[in-house]
Amino acid sequence: MSNKSRFKDKVVVITGASSGIGRETAIEFAREGAKTVLVSRSREKLDKVAEEIRALNPNVLVVPTDISSPEQVSNMVSDVVSHYGSIDVLFNNAGSSYVGRVEDDNFAENAKKMMDADYFGTVNVTTEVLPIMKRQGSGYIMNMSSVVGKKAFPHFGGYSAAMHAISGFNDALRQEMRGSGINVSIIHPALTQTPLLDNVKPEDMPPPFRRLTPISVETVAKAVLDGVEHNRARIILPFQPRLLFLSDLISARLGDLTVRLLQNKVFSTLLGTYRGSLYHHGVSQ
Numbered sequence: 001m002s003n004k005s006r007f008k009d010k011v012v013v014i015t016g017a018s019s020g021i022g023r024e025t026a027i028e029f030a031r032e033g034a035k036t037v038l039v040s041r042s043r044e045k046l047d048k049v050a051e052e053i054r055a056l057n058p059n060v061l062v063v064p065t066d067i068s069s070p071e072q073v074s075n076m077v078s079d080v081v082s083h084y085g086s087i088d089v090l091f092n093n094a095g096s097s098y099v100g101r102v103e104d105d106n107f108a109e110n111a112k113k114m115m116d117a118d119y120f121g122t123v124n125v126t127t128e129v130l131p132i133m134k135r136q137g138s139g140y141i142m143n144m145s146s147v148v149g150k151k152a153f154p155h156f157g158g159y160s161a162a163m164h165a166i167s168g169f170n171d172a173l174r175q176e177m178r179g180s181g182i183n184v185s186i187i188h189p190a191l192t193q194t195p196l197l198d199n200v201k202p203e204d205m206p207p208p209f210r211r212l213t214p215i216s217v218e219t220v221a222k223a224v225l226d227g228v229e230h231n232r233a234r235i236i237l238p239f240q241p242r243l244l245f246l247s248d249l250i251s252a253r254l255g256d257l258t259v260r261l262l263q264n265k266v267f268s269t270l271l272g273t274y275r276g277s278l279y280h281h282g283v284s285q
């Protein structure tokens with residue numbers, strides 16, 4: 001068992017824990033003493049992560065769930081409460097993505113799938129967990145969005161819309177929960193080295209990603225744990241997307257220009273968003 005204990009005996013539910021950011025965050029919470037609950041659709045993948053976690057901390061529960069199904073989510077939350085008796089932290093992280101233009105034939109179908117899983121999945125889990133946190137008089141909800149949940153990128157319209165929806169939901173919830181003992185935060189990471197876009201060819205990536213060095217899952221997981229510890233309402237990772245959001249606030253066309261400039265080697269090198277390697281150079285985990 002690790003001797004770090006920032007989250008000792010806290011019950012932490014992580015959706016999308018079978019892979020990428022969710023997997024790494026679950027491992028970090030377990031290392032810090034938390035009792036973790038691993039949620040995603042694949043039992044096989046979750047069992048593998050649980051095995052890794054047990055080497056650090058024996059308190060880990062696997063609950064295979066499709067978060068787009070309100071019934072499965074309700075059963076998952078009941079299982080967690082019967083097993084641990086409470087839920088202290090919920091990390092709404094599960095999600096999928098799709099790359100394509102708005103004029104593609106299957107755009108509406110794919111956009112709906114992402115709304116169902118990414119946005120309504122977040123809504124389903126949150127609305128089931130809230131009454132438990134309300135009864136406890138305490139709790140922490142961290143929602144996963146993305147940089148494109150603040151400024152959309154071309155060829156990423158459906159995914160960006162789902163990430164914007166999560167951002168709106170989060171901001172309303174945070175204000176509604178003020179004074180309730182329940183804290184609500186959101187994280188907007190930039191492109192991260194995970195399997196999320198493994199099936200997208202380099203030439204089909206949303207244009208700014210073709211000149212962007214991804215951040216690591218360790219960086220995102222650390223920001224999530226620090227965010228919960230210090231109750232940071234909105235985390236933007238790394239620093240540079242703030243400049244993009246600022247330019248977009250001044251003028252939509254200036255924001256669009258900044259997105260285009262991100263594809264320029266000199267600009268992105270000077271800005272530090274390109275540091276010599278790209279998503280497809282990295283090995284996803």
Ligand SMILES: NC(=O)c1ccc[n+]([C@@H]2O[C@H](COP(=O)([O-])OP(=O)(O)OC[C@H]3O[C@@H](n4cnc5c(N)ncnc54)[C@H](OP(=O)(O)O)[C@@H]3O)[C@@H](O)[C@H]2O)c1
Pocket residue numbers: 015016017018019020021022039040041042043045065066067068093094095096097117118121144145146147188189190191192193194195196285
């Ligand atoms: N990678 C990036 O560049 C990046 C940047 C910003 C934000 N994000 C966001 O970060 C989150 C995690 O993504 P990731 O990059 O770590 O990708 P990932 O490695 O592909 O992980 C996605 C996770 O979500 C789970 N999942 C997907 N649909 C689900 C559903 N309907 N019900 C339950 N679980 C579901 C997957 O597990 P199963 O297949 O087992 O269900 C998996 O555990 C996503 O919300 C993504 O939008 C990613």
